[in-house]
Structures are given as structure tokens and as C-alpha cells.
Amino acid sequence: MTLRVGPRPLPLSPNIHAHKKIMHLTHLSLTNFRNYARLDLDFSNSITLLQGDNAQGKTNLLEAVYYLATANSPRAHTHRELINWLANEDQMPFARLEAKVEGTDALREVNIVLLKTADRLQKEIKINGVKRRVRDLIGQLKAVLFMPEDIDLIAGSPEARRRYLDTAICQIDRRYYQSLQEYSRVLTQRNSLLRRLREHPADPHQLDFWDQRLVEEGSRLIAGRLETVMELDRLLQDIHPRLTGGEERLRLLYRSRLPLEGKDRPEVYNQLPLDVSSPAGAMIGTDALSSLDVKAIFQQQLKVRQKEEIERGMTLMGPHRDDLRFLVGGVDMCTYGSRGQQRTIAISLKLAEMELIRSQTGEEPILLLDDVMSELDEERRQCLMDAINKEQQVIITATRLDCFAPSFLDQATVWAIRGGRIENLSP
Amino acid sequence: MPGIGPKTASRLTFYLLRSSREQVQALADAIGQLHNKVVTCSMCFNIAETSPCAICGDAQRDGSLICVVEEPLDVLAIERTRAYDGLYHVLHGAISPLEGVGPEDLKIAELMQRLRRHPAEEVILATNPNLEGESTAMYVSQQLAPLGVRVTRLAHGLPMGADLEYADEVTLTRALEGRREM
Numbered sequence: 001m002t003l004r005v006g007p008r009p010l011p012l013s014p015n016i017h018a019h020k021k022i023m024h025l026t027h028l029s030l031t032n033f034r035n036y037a038r039l040d041l042d043f044s045n046s047i048t049l050l051q052g053d054n055a056q057g058k059t060n061l062l063e064a065v066y067y068l069a070t071a072n073s074p075r076a077h078t079h080r081e082l083i084n085w086l087a088n089e090d091q092m093p094f095a096r097l098e099a100k101v102e103g104t105d106a107l108r109e110v111n112i113v114l115l116k117t118a119d120r121l122q123k124e125i126k127i128n129g130v131k132r133r134v135r136d137l138i139g140q141l142k143a144v145l146f147m148p149e150d151i152d153l154i155a156g157s158p159e160a161r162r163r164y165l166d167t168a169i170c171q172i173d174r175r176y177y178q179s180l181q182e183y184s185r186v187l188t189q190r191n192s193l194l195r196r197l198r199e200h201p202a203d204p205h206q207l208d209f210w211d212q213r214l215v216e217e218g219s220r221l222i223a224g225r226l227e228t229v230m231e232l233d234r235l236l237q238d239i240h241p242r243l244t245g246g247e248e249r250l251r252l253l254y255r256s257r258l259p260l261e262g263k264d265r266p267e268v269y270n271q272l273p274l275d276v277s278s279p280a281g282a283m284i285g286t287d288a289l290s291s292l293d294v295k296a297i298f299q300q301q302l303k304v305r306q307k308e309e310i311e312r313g314m315t316l317m318g319p320h321r322d323d324l325r326f327l328v329g330g331v332d333m334c335t336y337g338s339r340g341q342q343r344t345i346a347i348s349l350k351l352a353e354m355e356l357i358r359s360q361t362g363e364e365p366i367l368l369l370d371d372v373m374s375e376l377d378e379e380r381r382q383c384l385m386d387a388i389n390k391e392q393q394v395i396i397t398a399t400r401l402d403c404f405a406p407s408f409l410d411q412a413t414v415w416a417i418r419g420g421r422i423e424n425l426s427p
Numbered sequence: 428m429p430g431i432g433p434k435t436a437s438r439l440t441f442y443l444l445r446s447s448r449e450q451v452q453a454l455a456d457a458i459g460q461l462h463n464k465v466v467t468c469s470m471c472f473n474i475a476e477t478s479p480c481a482i483c484g485d486a487q488r489d490g491s492l493i494c495v496v497e498e499p500l501d502v503l504a505i506e507r508t509r510a511y512d513g514l515y516h517v518l519h520g521a522i523s524p525l526e527g528v529g530p531e532d533l534k535i536a537e538l539m540q541r542l543r544r545h546p547a548e549e550v551i552l553a554t555n556p557n558l559e560g561e562s563t564a565m566y567v568s569q570q571l572a573p574l575g576v577r578v579t580r581l582a583h584g585l586p587m588g589a590d591l592e593y594a595d596e597v598t599l600t601r602a603l604e605g606r607r608e609m
């Protein structure tokens with residue numbers, strides 16, 4: 001009974017690519033973005049190094065590049081602060097981000113204007129001068145960002161991990177973004193209806209439509225996440241031992257509120273597998289689960305728990321309640337990992353994400369490294385450097401230059417950032 | 428007022444200030460009469476000058492066909508196509524739990540009553556192709572099932588998320604002609 005136009009398009013990122021596409025960001029202009037009233041910066045095709053003290057705007061610059069790739073800030077809940085606080089005095093506060101890109105005709109120029117209206121932040125996007133929607137932008141320019149706050153991905157809330165996973169998948173599968181948007185709209189409506197039914201009991205068949213749409217989009221999201229988690233898990237088997245001197249074996253667990261094992265064990269999400277010898281136990285059945293399998297389970301569970309959902313006035317299961325956990329030797333690192341372990345896991349995860357983008361899209365993502373070098377020991381630093389492809393564009397920020405090898409500095413264009421201003425330090 | 432921003436409003440005010448006293452009084456009277464002259468049609472619940480409205484009262488139109496829409500403006504949009512000669516039923520909204528609009532807030536019970544009194548052969552659900560419109564269409568079709576009337580939905584072609592009101596005539600005609608059984 002849907003009114004969709006034609007069949008859904010195939011994912012835009014097939015696995016096999018005859019030619020590797022390499023995109024470079026050549027120029028960035030910012031207006032009223034964070035602490036930059038005005039900034040113009042040319043980038044090197046290989047390494048750009050930005051040196052500056054803390055709170056001078058190094059992170060904001062990487063955030064801007066990341067925003068141009070994902071239309072999203074890596075720092076949750078601060079979207080309104082994207083606009084320079086001085087501009088907030090203006091009648092129509094706005095921020096502008098502009099980038100010039102080389103390497104593909106589909107994307108030569110990106111322009112994002114953020115407008116502050118009474119109740120929200122409005123985004124206006126132009127690609128090559130033509131007005132576009134967010135979903136047209138996402139996944140065009142690909143970027144992977146490493147920042148000290150990444151440790152919150154491991155130590156922080158499930159919400160942060162869901163958000164990370166969703167943003168990562170959006171970069172390789174554009175359809176995923178559409179499902180994500182639709183799912184959140186359906187979820188809001190369905191929660192309102194559940195509350196309404198709790199307060200004024202009425203025909204629960206009113207839920208039918210919202211259940212159907214929730215299951216449709218939700219299963220697509222869960223299946224997409226399972227596939228990506230499986231792939232990241234596979235890549236981590238090679239990456240994480242290298243970062244830990246072969247000592248740690250890291251496994252990912254997608255923890256769902258739905259009994260994805262296919263067996264009637266809804267309590268499974270409370271348990272963590274302790275059997276290291278079969279870490280796949282964490283993901284039993286999930287490797288074979290298609291969106292159709294998830295759909296059947298989701299549908300059945302909504303029926304079984306309808307009364308409970310009405311009593312609670314909220315949707316109790318679905319991708320918005322799931323979590324991603326990190327296990328070393330069967331121990332949950334989100335809860336029991338040391339700070340050092342959590343930090344290393346975060347780096348492994350980002351390296352795996354970079355590999356994922358390469359293997360799924362055949363493209364080299366722009367690598368954004370925010371002040372991560374100084375926190376790493378020599379071995380891990382080398383490991384990170386080894387993961388960089390020679391053709392890859394890298395933008396690094398650092399407080400000091402002495403943690404970089406001279407050979408590395410020779411390849412880099414170095415800029416100094418002081419109080420939102422930039423000067424060239426390269427010879 | 429919808430469609431009128433502060434700039435337009437001040438332009439209108441200045442225009443009225445420059446107009447003669449008689450002209451302004453005439454406009455004021457017309458606005459005062461608005462609610463007296465405009466009624467809701469007791470058959471189709473469209474906004475009209477008479478009840479039953481000109482469409483419901485037109486013997487030339489096909490009474491066995493009822494097109495269910497969300498708003499009076501949707502009737503205008505479909506009338507513009509000149510491709511439809513049946514009757515209408517205006518729900519005055521779409522189901523949206525978020526905005527507190529449930530089935531009981533729409534003219535759905537009235538539609539059921541109307542169909543029991545004057546059975547039709549086909550009911551076309553022409554609610555908007557967005558979540559709320561789809562949800563309304565599904566609910567109405569569930570309600571209609573026991574009546575045994577043929578229920579159809581506008582065909583593909585209207586962009587998902589778009590408003591019927593803004594669809595161009597060719598697209599809308601095609602959507603009407605290609606309607607499918609629900």
C-alpha cells in the first residue's frame with residue numbers, strides 16, 4: 001500500500017571498482033563557523049599539518065571538513081554553536097562552509113549555509129552551484145576523523161555508538177540515510193500514538209500502519225548495521241593485534257533488543273558471551289540475517305509486546321535501542337576496559353572504518369587526525385602512519401611538531417593556527 | 428496569516444491607508460460577511476457558498492464515485508485537471524498522533540454514514556503521499572472493508588512526501604487514471 005516511485009535504487013557503492021577514485025580537498029572557506037569569522041585555506045594533496053596551541057581552532061577546522069562530508073558534527077548536541085557567537089548578534093545569524101574538490105566531476109564545489117531560525121538550525125546545501133538535499137551530499141566526499149574524544153565511543157553512552165555507526169554507514173550507503181530519516185519520523189509518530197492509547201484507550205489497530213513502517217525501515221537499518229559490524233569485526237582481526245603487540249583480540253557485538261538469534265530468547269541482550277573460544281557467539285545467527293529475517297522477528301515482537309508498549313507509552317525495541325559493544329577476551333571493554341585499552345580500541349575502530357570505506361567504495365577517504373599523535377606511544381604512532389596510503393589526503397593537527405619524524409614533516413605543508421588566523425610555516 | 432510575511436503585511440497596511448474610506452469599509456464588510464456566506468457542505472464537507480455545494484448538487488456528476496481528500500484545496504487541485512467527474516469527501520486533515528490528530532478528529536465517521544445512506548461503487552483515497560496521508564488512507568480502507576465498496580489509491584507518480592495541492596495537472600491526472608485497488 002505504499003506510494004513509492006518505482007523500485008528502490010541499488011546502493012550507489014558497488015564492491016568492485018575498476019578505477020580507484022581519489023578525491024582531494026583543494027580549498028576551504030569558512031565564514032562565521034565556530035571561532036572563524038573568516039578563513040581561506042589551500043590544502044596539499046598529501047599531508048597538511050596544522051600546528052597551534054589548544055583552543056585556537058584546530059579542531060573546528062577538521063570539524064568543518066567532516067561536516068562537508070557528512071552534513072553532521074562529530075560533537076553531538078552542539079549544532080547551534082556551529083555559528084560564531086559574534087554572528088548571533090546579527091538579525092539572521094548564519095555560517096558558511098565552502099570547499100573546492102578535485103578528482104571527480106560529480107563534485108567540484110560544496111557549499112553549506114547554516115541558518116539559525118527561531119526553533120532550529122537550517123541547512124542549505126549546494127553542490128556545483130545547484131541547490132541539493134542533505135542526502136545528495138552525504139557520501140560524496142568521504143572522511144574519517146580521529147579525535148581525542150573518540151574514547152567516548154567506547155566509554156560513553158549507547159547513543160554515541162549508534163550515532164557513530166549510523167554516520168559511518170551513511171558514507172558507504174546512501175539509502176541508509178533515507179531509512180534513518182524515515183525511521184525517526186515514524187518513531188516519533190508511533191511514540192505519540194502509544195502515549196495517546198495509554199491515556200485514551202482506543203482501537204489498537206491504529207498502530208498497524210506505524211508498525212508496518214517501523215518494521216520496514218527498522219529492519220533495513222538493523223540489517224545494514226549487522227553487515228557493517230561484521231565487516232568491521234573482520235577488519236579488526238588484522239588491525240587491533242598490530243596496535244596491541246599481538247596481545248589483544250577484539251570482537252564486536254551488536255547488541256539488539258530484538259532476539260536476533262532467531263530463538264525465543266528475548267533476554268539475550270542482557271547477557272554477554274563469556275566464551276572466548278567462540279566469539280562468534282556474540283553474533284550467532286546475525287551473520288546470516290538479511291533485512292527480511294530481521295523484519296519477521298521485529299514484526300512478531302511488536303505483536304507480542306504491544307500491550308507492554310502501550311502501558312509504557314513508548315517503542316521498546318528497534319535500532320534506536322540497540323548498542324554496539326567491544327569485547328576483549330569476552331570482557332566488555334565499554335564497562336571494564338582501562339582508559340588506555342579504550343583509547344586503543346577507538347583508534348583500531350577508526351582504522352577499520354577507513355579500510356571499510358576503501359573496500360566498499362574503492363575510494364580513499366580524507367583522513368582527519370585531531371591531535372591524536374601526542375597521546376600515542378612510538379609504536380602506535382608508527383602503526384597509524386603505516387595505515388596511511390601515499391595517495392591519501394591527510395589533515396593533521398598538533399600542538400607540537402616534535403612528535404613527527406623529519407621525513408614526515410618534509411612531505412607536509414605546515415600551517416600555524418593562532419586565534420582563528422592561519423599562517424604558512426612551510427619553507 | 429499563511430503566505431503573508433511582515434513585509435507583505437506592512438505593504439498591505441500602507442495600501443489600505445492610502446485607499447479611500449469607502450473602499451476600506453467595503454473590504455471590512457466583505458470580511459465581516461465571510462463566515463455568514465461560507466458554509467460547510469453537509470454531504471462532502473467541502474467549504475462552499477451553499478449546502479449541498481455546487482459539486483454535490485450537480486446532477487451531471489457521477490455519484491457512484493467518491494474521492495476522499497485531506498483539504499478543500501485538494502478538491503480545487505483535482506478539479507483543475509478536469510479529468511474527474513465524481514464527487515468528493517473532505518476529511519479536514521490527516522492522522523498525525525504527534526499533532527494530536529486521531530481518526531475521530533477527521534470526517535471519517537461522516538464518510539461511513541454517507542456511504543451507508545448513498546452506497547457508492549468506488550472510493551478513491553487521494554490523501555497526500557506522505558506518512559500521515561498514507562496512514563490515513565490505510566485507516567479509512569480498513570474501516571471501509573466491511574461495506575464491500577471498491578477502494579482505490581492514487582497511482583505512483585506523485586513524489587513521495589509531496590502535497591497533492593502542489594502537484595501539476597498532468598501528474599495528478601495520471602495518478603488518478605492509474606489508481607489501484609488497495
Ligand SMILES: [Zn+2]
Nearest residue numbers: 468471480483
Ligand atoms: Zn458537497
